[in-house]
Amino acid sequence: MTKFRLIAPLAVLMLVLTACPAGDTGSSPGGDGSAPAGTDGGGDGGTGAEGDGSIVVTSLWGGTEEEAFQAVLDAFTESTGIEAEYEANRTDYATVLRTRIQGGNPPDVAIIPGIGTLRSLAREGALISLSDLGIDQASIEGNYAPGILDVGVVDGELYGIMVKLNSKATIWYSPERFDEMGVAPAEDWDGLLALTEDIKAAGAVPWSLGAGDGWTLTDWFEIVYLKMNGTEAYDTLFSPDGDWTDPTVQAAIDKMLEVLNEENVDGGVDGASATAFVDAIAKVFSTAPSAELYYGGGFVGGIATGVDVNPELQGQEGTAINWFPFPTIDGNGEGLVTYGGDVMAALVNDSDVKAFMEYLTTAEAGQVWAEGGTIISPIVAVDTSVYPTTLIQAEADQVTSAEAVRFDGSDLLPGVDLGAVLQAAFRGEDAGPLLEEFQAAVTTAWAEE
Amino acid sequence: MAVATRAGGPVTPSERRPGEGFNWTALAFMAPAALLLLIFLVFPAIYTLVLSFNRGRGGQITEWVGFTNFINLFTNDPNFLRLGFPPAGALWNNVLWLVFYTFLSVSLGLLIAVMATRVRYEAIVKAIVFLPMAIAATAIGVIWSFVYFPNANTGLLNAILGIGGVGPAAFLGSTDTVNWAIIAVGVWGSVGFCTVILSAALKGISTEVLEAARVDGASERAIFFRIIIPMISLPISVVSVTLIVNVIKLFDLPYVMTRGGPGASSRTIAFSMYQEAFPSGRFGYGAAIAIVMLLLLIPVLIYNVRRFRSDRVTA
Numbered sequence: 070m071t072k073f074r075l076i077a078p079l080a081v082l083m084l085v086l087t088a089c090p091a092g093d094t095g096s097s098p099g100g101d102g103s104a105p106a107g108t109d110g111g112g113d114g115g116t117g118a119e120g121d122g123s124i125v126v127t128s129l130w131g132g133t134e135e136e137a138f139q140a141v142l143d144a145f146t147e148s149t150g151i152e153a154e155y156e157a158n159r160t161d162y163a164t165v166l167r168t169r170i171q172g173g174n175p176p177d178v179a180i181i182p183g184i185g186t187l188r189s190l191a192r193e194g195a196l197i198s199l200s201d202l203g204i205d206q207a208s209i210e211g212n213y214a215p216g217i218l219d220v221g222v223v224d225g226e227l228y229g230i231m232v233k234l235n236s237k238a239t240i241w242y243s244p245e246r247f248d249e250m251g252v253a254p255a256e257d258w259d260g261l262l263a264l265t266e267d268i269k270a271a272g273a274v275p276w277s278l279g280a281g282d283g284w285t286l287t288d289w290f291e292i293v294y295l296k297m298n299g300t301e302a303y304d305t306l307f308s309p310d311g312d313w314t315d316p317t318v319q320a321a322i323d324k325m326l327e328v329l330n331e332e333n334v335d336g337g338v339d340g341a342s343a344t345a346f347v348d349a350i351a352k353v354f355s356t357a358p359s360a361e362l363y364y365g366g367g368f369v370g371g372i373a374t375g376v377d378v379n380p381e382l383q384g385q386e387g388t389a390i391n392w393f394p395f396p397t398i399d400g401n402g403e404g405l406v407t408y409g410g411d412v413m414a415a416l417v418n419d420s421d422v423k424a425f426m427e428y429l430t431t432a433e434a435g436q437v438w439a440e441g442g443t444i445i446s447p448i449v450a451v452d453t454s455v456y457p458t459t460l461i462q463a464e465a466d467q468v469t470s471a472e473a474v475r476f477d478g479s480d481l482l483p484g485v486d487l488g489a490v491l492q493a494a495f496r497g498e499d500a501g502p503l504l505e506e507f508q509a510a511v512t513t514a515w516a517e518e
Numbered sequence: 519m520a521v522a523t524r525a526g527g528p529v530t531p532s533e534r535r536p537g538e539g540f541n542w543t544a545l546a547f548m549a550p551a552a553l554l555l556l557i558f559l560v561f562p563a564i565y566t567l568v569l570s571f572n573r574g575r576g577g578q579i580t581e582w583v584g585f586t587n588f589i590n591l592f593t594n595d596p597n598f599l600r601l602g603f604p605p606a607g608a609l610w611n612n613v614l615w616l617v618f619y620t621f622l623s624v625s626l627g628l629l630i631a632v633m634a635t636r637v638r639y640e641a642i643v644k645a646i647v648f649l650p651m652a653i654a655a656t657a658i659g660v661i662w663s664f665v666y667f668p669n670a671n672t673g674l675l676n677a678i679l680g681i682g683g684v685g686p687a688a689f690l691g692s693t694d695t696v697n698w699a700i701i702a703v704g705v706w707g708s709v710g711f712c713t714v715i716l717s718a719a720l721k722g723i724s725t726e727v728l729e730a731a732r733v734d735g736a737s738e739r740a741i742f743f744r745i746i747i748p749m750i751s752l753p754i755s756v757v758s759v760t761l762i763v764n765v766i767k768l769f770d771l772p773y774v775m776t777r778g779g780p781g782a783s784s785r786t787i788a789f790s791m792y793q794e795a796f797p798s799g800r801f802g803y804g805a806a807i808a809i810v811m812l813l814l815l816i817p818v819l820i821y822n823v824r825r826f827r828s829d830r831v832t833a
Contacts, residue, residue, distance in 0.1 A: 161796075163797040167799055170576065193575045280780070283781065342691035342692060343688035343780075492780050492781045513594060
């Protein structure tokens, strides 16, 4: 009796503790890309298991971006009968996604935060390629402008589909305030410098900058570099063959710092360094603006007219808010546009996921999304007239009529922080040694991928 | 207890001597705790060590890389360690924290503890100083982010500077000030802890000793440095060691206030580990940083264990 009293709880504890890991390994997805969901656990090539009639999609979109995407999910449910649940993680998205993958509980479909992450997740076996889902790349290629799908290719296999994009060749301003100051948008770099001086002469602060977010500076660098050096040099720089110690890199940094410096930026270098990008947008478009120009992607329009900044601007597109194309530099870069975009990838192989990925490539999905007014659809069949505002119509025109478009280069780099180098250069540090360090780091990172 | 042992095992634990056979009862009692420790402490530690010599794709053991992670960490990662003048990087930031945060917290805590004993409203002073201890570290980070905010309409500190005619400063936006700004927040959060512990220790000094010193003509200064400090040296070292451990594992303040920025200038070792392992997915590299952290903690732990043993002998 006494003996049993001692042993019994222990035995129970042992059972519980040993049972847990055993149960887990039984159902874990493993690292070979097979599907954890799906009743018979299939997933070796070909199509996956039969779905259970519902999928979970995660991304980091919130606010108006989330509403626009929810409309796509609703349309998908309507057309297929498959329930689609949306989960947003606005902060620490990559961390949460990786944790869910490691825990054997990945979402069915996820926006992948960056192409470097797409590559590493694909090589980890966490993603299902489109051919494994049973979707033929050739059959959907015609839906997209040339080169757009290539962004989602890893080691020759298509994993991620570009679902939305934004031009990153747009400079935002208020036409009304420009009229008051008697200034006009610039068409070339010298014009931009003159515009900057004119705004100062009118007693205002020309530029707002959210350098607290390093990517705002990488966007600056990329467009300047592309305009100065063309597509070929751009492609090389953001590939494993890129040489960051090349003088063209330093020249592009110097060029952007002609505009972004203590005299031209609201709050000076220190103030801008402590400003996040939404706050920087608000400096130009809030009800109490303190600066006149903001360079950023096409999504700036949605944010500026959204609840985070100034919803009163809605309906005043073209008068209180507008953008002009990023100017040419020394006569170069006419018609060259950088763009950012998000790719979506499948993490579970079943028929529901396949249906969803296929749906995303259709003009119908692109149109529903485009109507939300937060994105440009990469699908060519989407007519620009469906975009709800003139701002975003013009942005779509800019991208579709561009001579060449190039994907956000820093998003292509493996886990290195170009933004940190540019932040340091912006603060006045000598970029030379930093670029040498960066070159070493980026070489290692490419090799380790 | 006695019934159980007599019935369950051949030996009575209190009478057991070496060589008398294995004590199964003791093992049975220790097993649950030992098992939990094995699963939740020993296994993860060993796995981390193994992972640090691996590429660790997706947190799995994938490809052995030898010491590459460690070599890169110390020679090829300016975000972790940049030698030169002044040095920079997460490791160097932790050194700054170690020296300034620990010294300032303890000395301010001691100062307040000593001064508070001499005033009538001691309880109020201590309550106010202790208040930050009741605030979660993340909340402290958020509060001070507002205090430091560059816009004087939000940022209390810049509003005060503005009255003095000094332009707004971006305390968290400049690499020159960011670490000092966060260390100041850490000190603000820890002084209360030091004050309370040290003030309790001060109460433990018998008044006879102090009176005897005063009768012998010792100055207050001499009493403080020659009598008070030596007599509370043990609590001081307890407090210091606690703070040092806090520093080595410091993550919350940089995470909440700056995300390690601007650039990577306010990263700490623990923040680097998080950044590399989770958002960047370099689990092997992150594990190597964790191992460096562990190695830094071991001397502190050894010191702690030793002192614990000697205390049991003397006290």
